[in-house]
Amino acid sequence: MNEDPSAKLMQIEERFVDSIAENMRAYGISPTVGRVLGIIYMNRNAMTLDELSQATGMSKTRMSQVVREMVDVNIAEKVFEKGVRKDIYDVEQDYYQTFISLFTSNWEKIIKKNRLLGKKLSAELAILLENEAINAEIEAKINELLIETKKWLDYYDWLNRLVAFFDSGEVFRHVPKSE
Incomplete structure (x- = not known):
C-alpha cells in the first residue's frame, strides 16, 4: 500500500464532508448547507466567504446565501478575528x-x-x-x-x-x- 498518506487523508476528510452533507437531508436541510458545514468543520478553523467559495467551487454570492441559511438555523456564526476585515464564519464543533x-x-x-x-x-x-x-x-x-x-x-x-x-x-x- 504505497498510497500517498496526504492524498489518502484528504480522501477520508472528503468522505466525512460527503456524509455530513447527506445527513442534512434528515433535518430538512440541503446537502449544500451540509457540505459547507462539513468543510468548515474539517478545516477546524473559521473561514471567509472567499475561502468557502474556493473550497466548494460555488460563487461568492451563492456561498453568502448558504452561510446565511446556516446562521438562520444556528449551525454557523459570524466570528470576529482581529485584523481581518472580511466576514468569517465558524461552525459548532460539537x-x-x-x-x-x-x-x-x-x-x-x-x-x-x-x-x-x-x-x-x-x-x-x-x-x-x-x-x-x-x-x-x-x-x-x-x-x-x-x-x-x-x-x-x-x-x-x-x-x-x-x-x-x-x-x-x-x-x-x-x-x-x-x-
Whole structure:
C-alpha cells in the first residue's frame, strides 16, 4: 500500500464532508448547507466567504446565501478575528449541539406556524358558533372542530416543551453524551 498518506487523508476528510452533507437531508436541510458545514468543520478553523467559495467551487454570492441559511438555523456564526476585515464564519464543533440546533430550529418554525393557525381557526369557529343561521348539524361539526383544534394546540404546546427540553440541555441528563 504505497498510497500517498496526504492524498489518502484528504480522501477520508472528503468522505466525512460527503456524509455530513447527506445527513442534512434528515433535518430538512440541503446537502449544500451540509457540505459547507462539513468543510468548515474539517478545516477546524473559521473561514471567509472567499475561502468557502474556493473550497466548494460555488460563487461568492451563492456561498453568502448558504452561510446565511446556516446562521438562520444556528449551525454557523459570524466570528470576529482581529485584523481581518472580511466576514468569517465558524461552525459548532460539537455534534450533539449541532443536532440540537438543527432539531430545535426546524421545529420552532413549525410550532410557531401551526400555533398561529390553530388560534386563527379557533377564533373563526367561535365566530361561526355565534351565527344564528347555523343548524344543529353544523353546530355539532363546529364543536368537533373546536375539540380537534384544542388537541392540535395541545400537541404543539407539547412539541414546544420538547424543543425547550432539548434546547436547555436537560436531554443529556436522561440520554447522556458518549464520553
